[in-house]
Amino acid sequence: MKGLTHFVTGIAAASCFPIAIRAGAEGNPLYFILGGIFGLIPDTIDFKWLRFVAKQDCEVSPDPDRPDAGGIASAVADAINSAYVSGKPRTIKLNTVRLGADRWQEYTVRFDVPLQKVRVRYGPVVSTSAEPLAPGPSEEAEAGTVCPLVLDYEADTVINAFDGPTFRMAPRTGGRICPEFLPWHRQWSHSLITWAVAATAVGMCFGWTAGAIAFSAAAAHALVDQLGFMGSSLFYPLARNRTPGLRLAHSGDMIPNFTLVWFSCLLVFWRLHDAAPFTAQLSAVRYFLYAGVLPIALLAVASRRAGQQGR
Known part of the structure; x- marks a missing residue:
């Protein structure tokens, strides 16, 4: 998926931790920033480094x-x-x-x-x-x-x-x-084992909550990529071949990327609202249905009709 999608899903992963919500409500966004950074790191490693050092015969x-x-x-x-x-x-x-x-x-x-x-x-x-x-x-x-x-x-x-x-x-x-x-892409940089080790190091340096958020954001990146065609080496180095993707979408498709970003934003808002004192209660089912499912469905229909008219 696109970089923005991974960044926002990393933030959404951080929002699942109560301490991140409490810190955010008090004006401290560092846990959310940490989630966004680790949501981006796997592809940053691949496209900013590995692609340039990879050798070909x-x-x-x-x-x-x-x-x-x-x-x-x-x-x-x-x-x-x-x-x-x-x-x-x-x-x-x-x-x-x-x-x-x-x-x-x-x-x-x-x-x-x-x-x-x-x-x-x-x-x-x-x-x-x-x-x-x-x-x-x-x-x-x-x-x-x-x-x-x-x-x-x-x-x-x-x-x-x-x-x-x-x-x-x-x-x-x-x-x-x-x-x-692209054999240099989605190898050890997208491995859950790699990020478990990296998250342990983060936890030892900055606290175990920070380590857990780092792992969750990087793991969310790898799992989101599994929606596509290429797949990732989720268990490198135990298994070096890529785990096949679900082939539900291409990484550059607009609707899947927008859907993930939209629902990630909805999740962050829901978590912040749920933790805020003296706020009106929201029904989770109605919230995600009216604010999430229906707008995305309308967007998909409109996009499909626009594509048919353009043919």
Whole structure:
């Protein structure tokens, strides 16, 4: 999910602790700030550090002037075949194709599991925000693999602006190879064991309530990410493979992100209201129904109708 979503869910996790509510009511927001920080830390580690130190065995940099879908497909298939033959993971990075200040050549890589092939198709020329600007070259190619494939993410990966993705071709049981999308992401930084250890250190330094809030916020981050497709290594280092996500939403989808932020804010308000003296009683069922479920349902309907009209 988005960074703002993780930040707010971390604050909501902190609000579940009575001492944080009491401190907040007295004007001390430090427990809430702690929750927000630890809600952000897992992705901060990945995107501000690990992505830059991660190593790859090979790199594909398509020529902006000479579209070569066949070359890209062959390079990806070769990485898969090399991992199969050697029995060791092989990492490949696919770079973007920049045509100008705000012009990028989009292309799509598809892992065709039933036919054991890698397919590459060039798409339109797009802006940095992925808006189509002009038709792209009619270039499409495929390359076969010598082994069966298994996916832990989506079959299609669209590559356009900024930095391209990395895949680790990881051997799995039965002689299969799994193209792991962004192998540096959601590994030990999203492990519940990692944050249990880190929270213990926080607790020893700043008190056990602070440690419990730190763990709850980081754990909320990892569990929220499980709503998506990629999943996380929840029990690293005991289990290094990612636990599959529930595939309920993509990390950038508007409605799921807004829903999580909205309900997190409602939870914080509810907890503060519930602890405040001399306030009118609120029915929890009515509160979350009228302030949460109904607005989100109306937003989802409006968004769906807008999408249908735009087609």
